[in-house]
Amino acid sequence: YLAYEENQVLKLWALDTNEFLTTLAQFPEGKPVEGPTWSPDGFQVAWKDKGQLKLLSLPEKVSRVLVEAGEGTEIGGVAWAGGLTWSPDGKSIAYVLQVAPAGSKPHSELWVVSATGGEPRKMADAPASHPVLGEITWHIGGKMIFARGKPEKAQPRAFEHWAMEKFLPTAGKVPGVFHN
Secondary structure (H helix, E strand, O other), X not given: OEEEEEOOEEEEEEOOOOEEEEEEEEOOOOOOOEEEEEOOOOOEEEEEOOOEEEEEEOXXXXXXXXXXXXXXXXXXXXXXXXXXXXXXXXXXXXXXXXXXXXXXXXXXXXXXXXXXXXXXXXXXXXXXXXXXXXXEEEOOOOOOEEEEEEOOOOOOOOOOOOOOOOOOOOOOOOOOOOOO
16 A cells, blocks of 8 residues: 555545546645654555644544643644654554743653554653654664654754764674675
């Protein structure tokens, strides 16, 4: 299956039969859809707009709303980063919540909700130095979530580059590599 956005419409196709299966969601002009992201087992797809986090189960072809954003909040990361990730076991979905209360500085929070529904749990606030969270990734071990943040006044697509030192094996010690 392939889920994709086309002209404010989120669609699902079956690649093996080249069939259009369903319109997952249609959004009014100016309300973009973000995602979609597939469950580890490939049977569910989650996506979000600024107001809701939704889930479609392929076997039943049933979609439902998992989370509804409250007043002064939006679900999702910055426009160019999704802010949505599945747990490795497929039981939970982590998402970024942008909080912009009237009269206060906006900031991000990291939340987790069960893929079967229920009450979401707040996991963390973004640090004051990088209050705007974007892309998040759940570590394969299931015990950590990595988040990319940026300062509030950073330029769009502001990136940091980090250098990792001494994380590769020394020459001649790489398994499966022969040296002359």
